[in-house]
Amino acid sequence: MSAAVLGTIVGLGVLSPARLKVLLAHHDAVDALERLRSGDLLHPMVSRGLPAGRLDALRAAARVASVDQMADALDRCGVGVHGLHDASYPAALVHDPEAPAALFVRGDLGALESRRVGIIGTRHASAAGRATASELGSVLAGEGVAVVSGLARGIDAAAHRGVRARGGPGRPIAVVGSGPDRHYPKQNAELWEWVAAEGALISEWPPGVEPDAWRFPQRNRILAALSEVVVVVESRERGGSLITARLAADRGIEVMAVPGSPRSRASLGTNQLLVDGVAPVTSAADVLMMLGLDHRREGSVPFDPRPQPDEVQRAVLAVCEGEPSNLDMIVSATGFVVMDAALAAARLEREGWLIEAGGWFEPTGSRLCP
């Protein structure tokens, strides 16, 4: 019940995250709601500097807010509530100066126990940027690293798609700016549900809260705080990713950036970061190195469970290993008929030798993976 009360208070939507924290530091949730509703005095720190109208608005909101409805909503969406003073509150956040008063989590906070790398970037990403994000996500997931991102369009979504394509063992962690039930943007709805199922989907807002624009810079601090390393894949000259990078740097969290062409607008911000002295990411190994993970296995060749390709498939694979190839190129290079080439490529893709994206095939051992 107290979870629902906590959710109700956070969901009132009048207090800033900082003031919410003060309120809940001095009153437990049930007490706070009681006082708000009855008009009893609150701790002076809560109302200090708060315009009288805001406090009235807060009390009015508290009187109409329904705890039962919140309990229903939490239940329906499978959202767990973790207050700042609960034992379950993530250790990575608990000492953060701007830690939110409560976290609303779908999925399993256990995902936070692995190594965590934030992959962030612009929503207006180039195809190359999305490919890079996706490959980083995929390789890191393969090394068991959890990828933290914001489920926004562009880089964010691409990073998690990469994780999904690899299928673990690294788990996805998403920090979102709306209630954990409010898919935003809509086209990533499927990805949201996948993150909630496979990893942790974290918000500082309870279910039902709309994705207002001001909430996104706010969530960036949580995203930064939950990462051990933050990789900016692409960013324009100004943007949320640079804010996140600064928030991470403020917290002593390592920031890395993927270099891009000086002609690409999507790389202006990241290149500036590099000029400012952050470490460059030229391959996923750079990130693993920064985490202190030795990703190279010594000794025997690891067991490869994939079925060995037959002769036709080997020829197709050889073409794709040279450069990403479409079916036209495969057919021209091998001389097979389209049916055979398509079949070989499809089987290779199914068995994990090739990755297919938009009609282009490339080997799974990607360029980022040494």
Added chain:
Amino acid sequence: MIATVDAATILGARGHPVTVEVHIAKGLPGFVMLGLPDESCREARDRVRAAVMSSGFPWPEKKITVNLAPPHYRKAGSGLDIAIAIGILVACEVVPVDAVRGLAFAGELGLDGTVRRVPGIAPMVGVRPDHDWVVPADAVAEARVVGTGMIRPVERLDQLVEALTGAARWPTFDEAPSVFVEPELNDLADVKGQPLARLALEVAAAGGHHVLFVGPPGSGKTMLARRLTGLLPDLDRDMALQSTMVHSAAGVALPAGGLLTRPPFRSPHHTSSLGSVVGGGSHQMRPGEISLAHGGVLFLDEMGQFAPSVLDGLREALEEGCVMVGRVEQLRVPMPARFQLIGATNPCPCGGNGTLSDCACDERSRTRYSQRLSGPLLDRFDLRVAVHRPDVTDLLGGAPGESTADVAARVARARRAAVMRSGGLNAELDENGLNEYAPLDDQAERRIRDEIERGRLTGRGYHRVRRVARTIADLAGGSDRAIQEGDIAAALAMRARVGLSAVGSAT
């Protein structure tokens, strides 16, 4: 004195019989036309007067009333000129009444009495096929294609009157050779490399599937599209007649023999108006590009740039095989429009090469670009093929591909097999038809199930893939076997997407 003369007028792609009634009586000299003539038709008054006088016949200085029966729809165009002139000459007893019985007239008059061709001679003749027709000499071929009675070509009004009065014999003209095969200018052998696009064309021709080519500028989308008609078989007699009618009604040049035997290829520009693509217009209801493409291929280059209303207008035709264009106070006119659609579009606004690194578009502008093509329209394309710029080595040193003649032979075989099996082309197979005529073998079924489970194939996509795979199998000579995994894999490879990002958009 009164005279009636048979003629016809054009509405849409069809002729409608018109009887020209002429009444000449004492009264103030004048010329009145009744029966809803439109502006171009009303001008016949002055043309006819000048033509009759300059052909050396007397003009009755009396009250002339011309009625175009039936009077309930508008008559457009100048094709009634001769009928009116002859009507007047009959009414003032220059031409005997018996001479025009069983005759019908079509053609425009020049001021000097020459007889000129008008659009729509074929459908006009077609609506009174048992009459003997008097037609302009240069339209005799198309009239002969349709008419069963005598076709009487004339060049001048005085010539016609002489023939009618018995003063001279009907003129004869040397006919153009009726069998004239136009050389196919666009041979598939010119297409170098691009095996997938070539296969797509072959499949489209064999199965009647609509094709969408997705590719950057310069990848040869237009070149490919122009080569589809060469792969299609000749039009059958019915289709040839229908499409000849449409071409005639629209005033588009017909081949020398008068009958259109090869499937037409139409490629309207993307700035074309709704009326010019779908058909219509104020009175005459001209057939649009989709009707001109009847029996052949309609190619829409830069498909996303067409006005949305034009693209929506296509959908009715794609479903019904004809369009109904109507106006208030007019007949509703069905026009045939059964065509094979080829669309071409860039993969994204920048027209980038579709490779991961060459595209400068962000995701939002790509999405916007893809939304220009509505879902229901995209659903019509069984084949959506990514076309890439040909490889340099293919372009310079590559051997020429298979020629149109070779591929067309395979296509004809596959089409025959499909028609024998299901009574139609594979593109027309619905779900029941697919279950009956396009069974999957075990491995093929596993591949399909795999794709659906991974969320890369939707229910509709499944039917499309199966239809295409059926055609692929037919082309490979397997028209009586179940669909195999290779057929499915090739069909799956022909499902490019428009505007969506290259990474991780798998549905």
